[in-house]
Each structure stands twice: as structure tokens, then as C-alpha cells.
Amino acid sequence: MARKALLISPERCIGCRGCQTACKEWNHLPGTKTVNRGTVENPPDLTPYLYNRIRYIETATEADMVRWLFVSQRCMHCGDAGCIKICPAPGALFRTKEGAVAFNKEKCIGCKLCVAGCPFDVPRYDDKDKISKCHLCYDRTSEGLLPACAKTCPTGAIRYGERDALIGMAKKEGYGKVYGEADLDGLGALYAFIDPPKLYGMSEKPAIPESVVFWHKVLKPLAYIGLGGAVAAAVLHYVAFGPKKDEEVKKDE
Amino acid sequence: MNVSRRNFLKLSGGSLLLSSLSIDLAPARSYAQTLRIKNAKESSTICPYCSVGCGIIVHASDGKVINAEGDPDHPISEGTLCSKGASLFQIINNPTRVMKPRYRAPGAGEWQEVEWDWALDEIAKRVKQTRDKTFKISTKSKVKGKGPDGKEVEAEKEFVVNRTDGIAHVGSAALDNEECYMLQKLLRSWGLVYIEHQARI
Amino acid sequence: MTNHWIDIKNADVILVMGANPAENHPISMKWIARARENGAKFIVVDPRFTRTAAKADVYAPMRSGTDIAFLGGMIKHILDNNLYFRQYVSEYTNATFLVNPEFKGPWQLDGLFSGYDEKGRKYDKKTWSFQTDENGLPKKDPSMKDPNCVFQLLRKQYARYTLDKVSDITGTPKEKLLEIYGLYASTGKPNRSGTELYAMGWTQHTIGTQNIRAMCIIQLLLGNIGIAGGGINALRGESNVQGSTDHGLLFNILPGYLPAPTATIPDLKTYNEKFTPKTKNPKSVNWWGNRPKYITSYLKAIYGTKATKDNDFGYAWLPKLDEGMNCSWLMLFDQMFKGKFEGFFAWGQNPACSGANANKVRKALAKLKWMVNVNLFDNETGSFWKGPGMNPKDIQTEVFFLPACSSVEKEGSITNSGRLAQWRTAAIEPMGQSKPDSDIMNELYFRVRRLYQKQGGKTPAPILNLTWDYGEKGPDGKVRKVDIHRVAEEINGSYLEDIFDSKATPPKQLGKRGTLCTNFVTLQADGTTSCGNWIFSGSYTQKDGKKTNMMSRRGKNDPTGLGLFSGWAWAWPVNRRIIYNRASVDPQGRPWDSKRAVIKWNPTKPDPNTKKPGVWEGDVPDGPAPPMAMEGGKYPFIMMATGMGGIFGPGLAEGPFPEHYEALECPLQENLMSKQRINPTIKLFYDKSSGAAEDVYYSCDVRYPFVATTYRVSEHWQTGVLTRHEPWQLEMQPQMFIEMSKELAKEKGIKDGDKVIVSSGRGKLWAIAIVTERFKPFRVANSTIHQVGMPWCFGWQYPEDGSSGDSSNLLTPTIGDANTMIPESKAFMVNVEKA
Secondary structure (H helix, E strand, C coil): CCCEEEEECCCCCCCCCHHHHHHHHHHCCCCCCCCCCCCCCCCCCCECCECCEEEEEEEECCCCCEEEEEEEECCCCCCCCHHHHHCCCCCCEEECCCCCEEECCCCCCCCCHHHHHCCCCCCEECCCCCEECCCCCHHHHCCCCCCHHHHHCCCCCEEEEEHHHHHHHHHHCCCCCCECCCHHHCCCEEECCCCCHHHHCCCCCCCCCHHHHHHHHHHHHHHHHHCCHHHHHHHHHHHHHCCCCHHHHHHHC | CCCCCCHHHCCCCCCCCCCCCCCCCCCCCCCCCCCCCCCCEEEEEECCCCCCCCEEEEEEECCEEEEEEECCCCCCCCCCCCCCHHHHHHHHCCCCCCCCCEEECCCCCCCEECCHHHHHHHHHHHHHHHHHHHEEEEEEEEEEEECCCCCEEEEEEEEEEEEEEEEEEECCCCCCHHHHHHHHHHHHHCCEEEEECHHHC | CCCCCHHHHHCCEEEEECCCHHHHCCCHHHHHHHHHHCCCEEEEECCCCCCCHHHCCEEECCCCCCHHHHHHHHHHHHHHCCCCCHHHHHHHEHHHEEECCCCCCHHHHCCECCCEECCCCEECHHHCCECECCCCCECECCCCCCCCEHHHHHHHHHHCCCHHHHHHHHCCCHHHHHHHHHHHHHHHCCCCCEEEEECHHHHCCCCHHHHHHHHHHHHHHCCCCCCCCCCEEECCCCCCHHHHHHCCCECCEECCCEECCECCCCCHHHHHHHHCCCCCCCCCCCHHHHHHHHHHHHHHHHHHHHCCCCCHHHHHHCCCECCCCCCCHHHHHHHHHCCCCCEEEEECCCHHHHCCCHHHHHHHHCCCCEEEEEECCCCCCCCHHHCCCCCHHHCCCEEEEEEECCHHHCCEEEECCCCEEEEECCCCCCCCCCECHHHHHHHHHHHHHHHHHHHCCCCCHHHHCCCCCCCCECCCCCECCCCHHHHHHHHHCEECCCEEECCCCCCEEEECCCCECCCHHHCCCCCCEECCCHHHCCCEEEECCEEEEHHHCECCCCCCCCCCCCCECEECCCCCCCCCHHHHECCCCCECCHHHCCEEEEEEEECCCCCCEEEEEECCCCCCCCCCCCCCCCCCCCCCCCCCECCCCCCCCCCCCCCCCECCCCCCCCCCCCCCCECCCCCCCCCCCCCCHHHCCCCCCCCCCEEEEEECCCCCCCCCCCHHHCHHHHHHCCCCEEEEEHHHHHHHCCCCCCEEEEECCCCEEEEEEEEECCCCCEEECCEEECEEEEECCCCCCCCCCCCCCCCHHHCCCCCECCCCCCECCCCEEEEEEEC
């Protein structure tokens, strides 16, 4: 099957957050208590109960004109997925036949290594310490339905389809470069940016941390030989980052 | 968010570039979920919020709404919805919805739950009491007419008005057309003229 | 809306002014985006850079309440540069009409029109009239050069709206004005279309109606009414505010926009004489000439067999207003505040947060003996007695809360802004003990009626004679459960006798006794037809015995490609998707723009009814008559007695042309346009000698130096009664906020995210500051004016911890538009201080 992807076009996005809500609706994610921090953007970051959110970026331009950019933030479904690479629990993170990076909570061991493996700071852990993030609605897409976010988007700011076709479409629409076209073996969430990615809060050259690459190539195969996933994860975590700190974990939830 | 959560997890330095030999340990297919709306009853509705009139498909199972999403056949919304439309589910399934009539007595500090029959009878009694007390069969109005000399004069005359001045009503643009029609008919039969709703504000 | 949502895609230029569709009507942005993909330009004018503005090709800031100045400048630009659509203006509008030479305008009377009565704050409109010929028809000058013709008067009125003056009043930079004027006026060509989308940003002003009038004038000058991609389009706020208005849930109208009767109209004959316009012009359709058919059919619908010719069809049973009695929203709560009501129904509405000057509303509620609150959730209105500043012990109001079920737990239709009535089906039974609103009405109907039957009382006739045949009855005579289809049928109307067209020979049968009406064309004034709401006639019909709910249709064909979707649901009137569509063709019936033909006359194809050659194709035309220039042809504006679009509009309170006046509360000592600072015809609730302290207002007062406006956000709906209860929405918009410029924040020592106190003459509240580039200070009359904005979707009652704050309507003034009495919530004065 040809790889599927999302094409996200901030120029089309009206910031209505239909996608943010439709995602919650489909995935039955609870609303959480928030406060207004001097912006309409909320919640302030992805959470285990927020797989997709709109970031509101206000920029003043030279001509005393303001721009207001609306950008969907979510799992990028990397072709070369650091999270899958580092995950020591078989089947906890996996690639769907459509090409998305999905998860199986039953198999997740809560080691949080995928957090280290992700170049985009996406994976979150729910109250049962299980991985939680956008899975591109693989339960829907495998039945021929659109992901909830793409389906609900009023203006086509989130489009779902064959990845090559989406890239072609973006180019036809005048975008010389598509963000995520080649990085990390191609992202599953492509962005049509008219300005440098930095303006949208994206890194120019996303890459998997080298430690993860090291683990994936060297330690992980060893771990499967000698140790259970959980033990291996704990060992690696200690070797790589030192002891787990409670506060770090709390902050995320 | 200022500091990326993974910054503190990152390894510093070191160049451990290895060949990109991929070992994907994910199973080819292990979908834990099945499509939960597969056997649900579908019905079509229109979004209750703004006036664009977007189509929504509601999925129900065992008498409960389990999902609501855009109606792809709808010519205006084409399956899409905004944040309010996309959350219709949460209006229906909401623990804070009031599910039983309530009554607040004069001077009371709290609501009490009451039976429908009691509440409706009590309201009917009050409608009648207030109507009977404040009903005006006729009022005086100034009208222009011709005096005996043929000149225009203003005179006060009694006219039938059949109205209840002691009850007012507001609402509602959230009702269905048929209900709006029934309601204006009902209120006018009671003699109300203070009838207003959201269109005025 | 004259047009409809999908039609926005057909526009070449889209002007959004007085609305914020990306936040309040997000799906409309789909059609704006579609238009832009086809090359359309998108203009947004708003005091604040909104989510809509973020998508605009051109954005211009404008100080709240100065729309007429802005639009007046556009009218001047169009006239000065001959950018109007000459043939359309001269043939389809009243621009050629000659006005009474006694008429004087603001250019002569320093901001006033002739006939002003200062004491009564109203006009004697005697001089606002047309010169007429021997048949009573308006005299015309087709060359539009006569100094008394409407066109020349229009020129004079807006000659004063120079670029400098307009920029000085609005605070909009001159180059932005010019850019927008030029772009929008480019639609004055036959093959170009421009649409305008507005909402409460235009209506919630003391000059609200005239804001819209100003745009109507522009649309008529540019030939943009009746065409695809054109029109003047109100984006309405609630799913069925169109329908609830259509069905007369307002003090001044019965269903179908029939005027509510008044005391001095003692019988139906007088009613019909007063409200049925006449014309001797055979080319004028003068649709309201049919009024007697509609009022009689309405009376037959509500009183059934009890309405007879002999008793004037029960006309006397309808409640009557005293002459000049105004029961509109602000007056209603003013009366309540004065203790005039014992009882009150708040049905699906939350006035404690939605009413302007909400503190006054909340105090007014405490003066009631009893209140009935019907809703899904408890709200600030039902629980007012335990709200801020209230001591429940002191409040004697009894409150009944009746739980209604949600829209998916019942069936029925709602009408969107495009007049499209769409049927909703029930997904589940009502949850818990909640009931459909119709069943609650049924219960109240029955119980009140039973009391009158058993006990008698004041004038029981209107109650006892009401029809209520809405389903199977139980042994007590009560309808067990309302069958909403029966209500829909009553609204559509039915033939009580066999109906014939007496003009045809032999008389042609139009309707069969006992069947549902085809449409309102067959309604009769003699009591032989029944119809609850004539404009909905045709929504639930019957053919060969089979009943069809037209509102539940799901046809997906769009043969014109214009997005009419005539087989989807049903639009009033008679399924017409674009009204005044006869103005989209030239007098010969050829579309002005063949690429966007809404209707076109096919002279050779036979009419299916008459079998004669010549028929309209496309949308349902505004009447089947042939094109205007042909024999039997008709003028396009069928609802106007003259058949012409009204550039001169003598019906409104403040004048036949819009004139700029400042808001009641404004930052300027004087109106830069004239000596008249505020609308001279608004009803003042408070002046130095009278009025409650609650109604106080302050203009140019150092204590309240900042212009304020209110608005909604995508994530909440109206007062938030529904959406605050949705954790998903509340998570995105949890708290009351105030948006302000960086400049103002700096001046007041306020930082992004700070809690601030906002106050006006009427109240105060806390809000979180959003300090933003999207608000900029205005340069007005050589001074800097700051504007702030707040949503009105929050309330103290929920979330229960009070974390959301309260409604910005605590700040808004008690003042309304001179015609509609819609409150001026979009321009008032406040102060902001760091908490």
C-alpha cells in the first residue's frame, strides 16, 4: 500500500480548532483544567489527552502589519521513527500499513524511552503510564475513513491521502519545498510553509538523537537477546540519562 | 512551552553515526482497536450551534450516542465541522445536564428536585393566576377622527386588547421551527405580548 | 441572507465587516476559501485583527461604531469615479425617483433630516416622500440628473464623506480606505460580483439598521443584489434564529412577518387596509398585496373551525399592543426592573448573561414572583438568586427549572441563515427525565386550558379556541406526545375547501379539500385555507395523496454548478435559494453574467403550466412573470410596492440615507461629521432628569477612557451555557479575557496574562489580559484612542468554582438601535486597571 500522510497548510488554517476537538471526540480524550495565560492557545502543550493542538503564532511584520499563524502540532509519523527505534517493548509502537506510527497501550511498558527517541517531543504518558499520542486514527483509516482531524477541517488545512500525491499537490499549489518531504525518511505529517520552518516553531533539520541511534543499533538487539524489555529499558535509561526524577515525570502529566 | 521536554533527555556531543540499518520490531498489523461505529445506528441531524446549518451524523448504539461527526453528503459542510460542531457528543453525554425538574422556593438557598407533574401543575396555576390578575380586556387609545365640524380631532377611545401584561417571555432561537410556531401560538393564546428572543440581542 | 452559504464561492470580492466568520461561523470559511481559490479577493474590516482577518487579502482596522463613515466614503468613491452599474441603478432601483422638494438632508441641516422633533426625539417623515403622478406612482428622471432625484441627493449626502474626514473618524489609514474602496467597487461591472457578510458587529449599534442600509445602497449601486456571489448576508448567531424570527417569536411580528396587531386596529378589515400596500403599476408585483390571504390563513390555523367569517376569524382573540407600545428586549427588562411582571419564562435563553447591562437584568429577575427556566443545563438566569451580590433569603422569586432534551433526542426542522429549513431526526430517546420542548409546551397548554375549562377566568376564549391537534389524545383529552410532523403540516397549511382559480376559464382547481397546500400562491383570504406561516408554505406538501417533508430531502444535484442544491432540504420562499434573483438578469431576461446565471429566460421552451413558450430556468425565480421588458413583465424587487431596490429608504427612524453618528458612549466630544453627536432618534433610558442609576452612561469621561467591544469565540456559543459545560471547549477557552494593544498595556503597566479589572458605568469584572499586536491604537481626530475587546461567553454559575469569570454584558449600556432596539454592545466606554 502506498504510504499515506497528512498535508498541513497553515495558510489555509483558520484556527477554529475543529481538528483539536474532533480528535478528542473520536479518541474519547477528556478535557483538562486549564487557565488563560494571555493567549487563546490552550492547552499550552501536547498532553496524554491532547494528540493534536493548534499553536497560535503572532508575528509583527515590518510594515506594521501583524500576521497570525495557526499550526497543527502533533506526531509527525516519521518514516525513520526514533520512537519505534528505541522502544524496547515489541508491538507497543508500530507502523501501520498506511505508514502511520501507532501504539498499543497493552504492550507499552511505560519506560518513556520513546520520549528520548522523538525529534519532535511528541510522546506523552497517560495516568496509567502508557504511551499516548496521535496515531493518525488508524482504526478509521484502516476502514477507509479519514482521520478525525482531516475529516473535520473546514478549509482543507489538514488533508489526508497518499503521501506522494500530497507532495505533488503542495508543489502544484506553489510551495517549492514541503516540510518533511525528505527528513527522517520522510515525515507522515507534511507541512506547506511559505516561510522558513522556524517561524512556525519547527526545527530546520529534525533528527533522531544520536543516543537513540546508538541504542537502536547496538544495545537494543543485545537487550532482546539477554534481557526483558523492561529491564533493558531501565538499564539503558540509567546509562544514558541517570536516575529517573519524579518531578520530570510529573511535569509531563 | 519554552523548554522542550526532550532537551534534557538529549545526549550531548558524540558522533555515533552508524549506517541506517533499520530493524523495525513493530508487527506488520496488530490493530488493537476495531471501528467502534461499525454497527451503530446512523441518523442525520443539523448542528445546534451557529446558523451555517452543518450536517452531522449521529451514531447510536443501545440507545446511547457513541459518536457524532460531520455528514459527508451535506452540501454546505461536506463532512467538516468546527470545534463546537465536533463536540456535539459532549452536549448529549454530559454529567452536568439537568435530568429532573427542579424547584427553588421563595427565599430558599438551594434547588430541590421535583416531579414533572407537580412542576407543570404549579406553573399552570401561576400562569392562570397572573393572567387573571393582569389581563386587560381593553385599553384607551387616542385616535384621530373627524369632529362634527369636519375638522380633524384627536379623541380617546376604548379598544379591545385582550392581553396579559403580567407575564413576559424570552426564547428561543435554539428551538425547532415547529416548536417556535407552537410556542408563539401558546403564548399569544395566554395573551402575552412581551415575547422576545435572541434575534433582538 | 439574500443569498446562501455555498453561494459565497461565486463571489469575486468578499467583504467581511461586522462579522468574524472564522470564529463564529467557521464552516463559511470553506466557501470563502473556495472563492479565493478561484481568484476572489477577501477584505476584512474590523477593529481587531481576528482569525478571519488572518486569512484576508486586505485587512483594515476601524474604530468601533464608525461603519457608516467608512461605507459613506465608499459610496462617495463609487459615485465620484462612476463605478456604479448604470443600467441596474437606473432600471432596478429608486435612484431615478424624484423626491419631495421640501425634503432636506444632513448636508443642509447639520446632521439632521427635515421634520425633526427634538422633544419627541423623532421625525415627522412627511417630506421623506416621492413626487407622484396622477396615478400615485413616483415621478422619475431616467437621466438621474434632476437635482431632486434620489441619485443626486445621494451624491449630496455623501459629498461630505471625504477621505480625510472618513479617516479622521474611523481611524482607518487613508491608503487602506482607498485600496478597499477600489477593490470592492470593482464589482460594479456586470461580470463581477461582490458579497458582504455581517453579523452582530453591525446590528449591535445605535445605528445598526443604518449600517446595513449603507451597505444595501452600495450593493444596489454595484448591481450586487440578486446575483450569484452577491447579496447582503446576515450571518446569524443561532442555529434557528432565522426560524424563530420567521415564526414570530417577537413582540412585533406574527409568523411570516405579519405585523402584530395594535389596539386601534379593531378588526381584520382595518388590519388589512393598514398593512396591505397598493400600487397601480402593473409591472409591480407588490407581494405584500397578498397580506389578507396570509393573516386569514394564520387565524384559521390557530383557531381552526372556531375562526369564522362572522367572528372576523377570531381576530379579536389575538392580543393587541397599545399604539407605540414597545415590548422589545430592553423595554421588557426595563419593565421587569420596574416590577411590572409577576411571571417570566426564560426558555432556552440566558438573559442574565446575554442581556445588555446584565446587572440590571439580574436585579430585574429578583422582582419576579415566579420564573420558569427551560434548558439543558442550569444557568445564570435560573440560579440568579444565588449569584454574585444576591442574598437568597431576600429573594422571593420562585423558580421552576424544566429540563429539555437535546436536539438529537427529538425531531423537527431548523432554518439556517440561507433560509434553508433542514430536518433533524432523532438519534435516541430523551435522556433521563428530559423532554422535547414541544412536549413541555403541550403539557403547559393542556394544564392551563384545563384550569380555564374547570374554573373559568378572564376571557378564556383565546385559550379554549386554540387548535392543538398534534397527536393521539389520552382519556383526559391531552395529546400524549406531540407528533411534530402534524405541527409542520399546520405550518405548511392545508385546503379547507376545494380551491379554484376563478380567473381561469373554466375555473382551474388549485387545491383539493383536506390536502396540504402546494405553496402560498394558492392561499385564500376567505377562510378556505389554513396556513400557520405562509413563508413556509411548500415545506411539507402532498402530491397524489402522498405527503412529502420537503425539509428532509437529501438531493445532491447541482446542475448550475452555482451550489444551489435545490433538491437538498427546502428554502423559503418556495425553495428559492437566491432572493431578488430577477435582478440578476437584464430587462430581457438575459443574465448579467452568463457564467453565473442564477436564472435565465428561455423564450422558446414551453411553460409546463401554461404550455405557452417562455420559461425561467435555474433557481426558482421571484415570480413566474416574464422578464421586465416583455409583455406582462415585472420589476425585480417584488416585496417593495414600487418594485425597485430602495436607495432612498424612507421607512427607517433616523432618515432615508444613513448618516454617521457616534455611539451613545464614545471617546469624542463631538461628531466630526455634524453637530448631532448621537443618533437623534434613539430612546434614551437615562438622562439628567430621569432614569434608573443602573442605566447611566458616560461619554468622553476620563474615568472610562477606552472604547470597548464584545464578541464571541470559536470555542463557545453565546453565553456559553452549552459550551462551558463541554470540557473540550472549556479546555481551549477557560477564562474571561480582554484583548488590548501593546501600547495600552504599556501605558497601564499590564503584562500578558495579568489579571485586570474592567469597569464601565454599569459594572465591573475581572479578565485575563491578552496583550497583542492584533489591536492597535487608533489615530482619531488628532488623538490616540485605544480600543479593547472582550468575549461574553462566560458566567459565574459554571464552572462552579467561578474560574471562568463573568459576562462582559455586565459592562454594556442600556441603549438600542432606533429601529430594532438591538442593544449597542459593540461600542461603549470602559476603564482597565491591573488587578
